[in-house]
Amino acid sequence: MAAILVFTGAASSGILSAAAATALHAASQQRVLLLSVGAPGALGALLGAPAGFAPAEVAPGLDALAIDGLAEAAAAWERSRSRMPTGAAAVAGDELPIVPGAEMAFALARLRELAPRYDLVVADAGPHDMLLRALALPDALRWGVRLLFGLDRGPGKSNDSIGRALLPTSLIPTDAYSGIQDARVGIESLRDMLLEPGAAAVRYVLRPDAPAFAEAQLAVPALQLHGLAVQAIVAGPLLPASLAGTPLGGALAAQDRLLESARSAWPSRSFQRFELADGTGLGALRAQGAQLAAAPPGPAAAPIATVWQGAPALAIALPGLPKGALQLTLSGDELIVRVGPYRRHLLLPDSLRGVANIRATREGEHLVVRRR
Numbered sequence: 001m002a003a004i005l006v007f008t009g010a011a012s013s014g015i016l017s018a019a020a021a022t023a024l025h026a027a028s029q030q031r032v033l034l035l036s037v038g039a040p041g042a043l044g045a046l047l048g049a050p051a052g053f054a055p056a057e058v059a060p061g062l063d064a065l066a067i068d069g070l071a072e073a074a075a076a077w078e079r080s081r082s083r084m085p086t087g088a089a090a091v092a093g094d095e096l097p098i099v100p101g102a103e104m105a106f107a108l109a110r111l112r113e114l115a116p117r118y119d120l121v122v123a124d125a126g127p128h129d130m131l132l133r134a135l136a137l138p139d140a141l142r143w144g145v146r147l148l149f150g151l152d153r154g155p156g157k158s159n160d161s162i163g164r165a166l167l168p169t170s171l172i173p174t175d176a177y178s179g180i181q182d183a184r185v186g187i188e189s190l191r192d193m194l195l196e197p198g199a200a201a202v203r204y205v206l207r208p209d210a211p212a213f214a215e216a217q218l219a220v221p222a223l224q225l226h227g228l229a230v231q232a233i234v235a236g237p238l239l240p241a242s243l244a245g246t247p248l249g250g251a252l253a254a255q256d257r258l259l260e261s262a263r264s265a266w267p268s269r270s271f272q273r274f275e276l277a278d279g280t281g282l283g284a285l286r287a288q289g290a291q292l293a294a295a296p297p298g299p300a301a302a303p304i305a306t307v308w309q310g311a312p313a314l315a316i317a318l319p320g321l322p323k324g325a326l327q328l329t330l331s332g333d334e335l336i337v338r339v340g341p342y343r344r345h346l347l348l349p350d351s352l353r354g355v356a357n358i359r360a361t362r363e364g365e366h367l368v369v370r371r372r
Helices: 016-028 040-047 069-083 102-117 128-148 161-165 172-194 209-227 250-264 281-295
Strands: 003-009 033-036 054-059 060-065 120-127 200-206 230-238 271-275 305-310 312-317 326-331 332-339 342-347 360-363 366-371
Touching: 003 016, 003 128, 003 172, 003 209, 003 230, 016 033, 016 040, 016 060, 016 120, 016 200, 016 230, 016 271, 016 281, 033 040, 040 060, 102 120, 102 128, 102 366, 120 128, 128 172, 128 209, 128 342, 200 209, 209 230, 209 250, 209 312, 209 332, 209 342, 230 250, 230 281, 250 271, 271 281, 305 366, 326 360
Parallel strands: 003 120, 003 200, 033 060, 033 120, 200 230, 230 271
Antiparallel strands: 054 060, 305 312, 312 366, 326 332, 332 342, 360 366
16 A cells, blocks of 8 residues: 555645645655545646546656546446345436535545555645545444444444444344445445554645634644544745745734744644745646655654553544643543544543543643543
């Protein structure tokens, strides 16, 4: 499997620019795929070459493609229509709506298919809200299946949940029940492809303005909460330092103050920056790629661990999370963690399930849940 870099951030064209510049720079030394969850027109305009829904070479060593969520959903549906009940089989793929977050699910499916052909996959995942919805989708499905039927196989297997299920499995045809569990496991496994240690890392593109910084203070820890390691903060596109002493000098000074705040908010993360492009096309992207390569990030540590200081625990790194933005609820053997507007249902590790007294503390940038 290729190494995977995921670029996301507050909504801006800078996400695609940073991803494309990084991919182009890396393509000078290895075989790279640039995958964008968005319209191919934007990708093609940035690269100065047509981009479609199949990988195509846009520069030496670099292939690119865009993911069309509607087309991917329709194609997946059409492939399985022959095995569906009569009523469902009558629905055409083009009639299907797109569930929020499904675009990224299809992107992950394509990524799993294509990654073995490359050394590096650079994914433009678009705004962080879209990525977080996609990461939360398997948890939402797991919660529903758990409530109705219980969980009888991994990931997330819980024998205790079967006894508490609302619908006894004896009332459900075996093939239907197995199909539901298989679908749940398949979707979780697709996400877990990204979450395996060392498989993928996020580079969070920080748009240099105050609203985007406020969003990032919740989005960065939320990505970690969902298991994706944020490797670096990528600030840009930035006003160049040459604007000092010009009428835009005040905007440059405000930008510098915001960048200093960002460094203070995430001292444990690598910090990269790139300037506004001077022109268009591959030449401008190469210049931005060189700027980003000038400060290579360090390795990304796993954001969730089940051991803390040598003892069983659930430890989650939540870098930059403001005070008062964290809420916890314990529900059976699940811990519900809310970070601002984002929430995740986490199945407690075996060492903490059924324990009468557990406690949660903030230790540095970590949330640590362990026995009292």
